[in-house]
Amino acid sequence: MGSLQDQSNPGSLYRDEHLSLDFRQQLTMLDSHALSLTRKEYDLLALLVQHAAEIVPREALLMQIWGYGAEIRTRTLDVHIRRLRKKLGVYADQYIETIFGIGYRFQPFHAPRFQAPSVDRPAFAVTA
Amino acid sequence: MGSLQDQSNPGSLYRDEHLSLDFRQQLTMLDSHALSLTRKEYDLLALLVQHAAEIVPREALLMQIWGYGAEIRTRTLDVHIRRLRKKLGVYADQYIETIFGIGYRFQPFHAPRFQAPSVDRPAFAVTA
DNA sequence: GGGGCTTTTTACAAAGTTTTTACAAGTTCG
DNA sequence: CGAACTTGTAAAAACTTTGTAAAAAGCCCC
Secondary structure (H helix, E strand, O other), rough: OOOOOOOOOOOEEEEEEOOEEEEEEEEEOOOOEEOOOOOOHHHHHHHHHOOOOOOEEEHHHHHHHHOOOOOOOOOOHHHHHHHHHHHHHHHHHHHHEEEOOOOEEEOOOOOOOOOOOOOOOOOOOOOO | OOOOOOOOOHHHEEEEEOEEEEEOOOOEEEEOOOOOOOOHHHHHHHHHHHHOOEEEEEHHHHHHHHHHOOOOOOOOOHHHHHHHHHHHHHHHHHHEEOOOOOOOOOOOOOOOOOOOOOOOOOOOEEEE
């Protein structure tokens, strides 16, 4: 049985209490229902999930997924984030955090959450 | 592999509630009537069935069945899918799914539409 | 060399996806 | 507070992919 895309390696998975991704088949499940994501939606979620608990700068997302450099002005990232959140339903805000002025962060469900004291902003203030 | 006439090798048959394929004899039955498929129609169905429940990219189908590389622009795959679906009658859309932007997927009858990536233990895991 | 069948192309329609636009709402900081 | 800036949102426009019908081209076999 030659496999066209080897499905047998069980690696390349993300899984938490509600969400799971199979990076090989590009399959996403939310509470045991398939999430039907478009390609860009999937790319975006996958990239965020692969950096779970890390802040991913807008710049990095635009570069990795769209190939856009810093000079390009577009709102397409925001729109895609919005559609992703919609599809993540009630968990949306738990999973996808906006880091104002920087980017987004995917948090695994029930992951310990760092609540920044209101005075503390990240040390790396990004310039405009 | 078995002998040329070994009919018992389970690897050479597909069977579900409505559809069965004998890969050795290249025979297809739908609800106990023989389906008369042309060569290419059979090749296409067989390849999809052999990868049941997996997404098979257009690229892979064009490569395996037509020997076409990525540079060739053709609609013949779509046309064959259409004729296959027509011959699969009322089950067509249940059996052959279009995965937009990627390819097609054959789903066995009554199969759960998606298999959950099943890995338990850690609260969350990302495996490369 | 002409029917009968299969496969491929063509041309257009339909469906689906992505990006832009325009504005609202939220955040930061003087 | 208010200005400057960032993000959220809905809707439209632009674009891409897939579906479909019909015609053209390719085969086979007598």
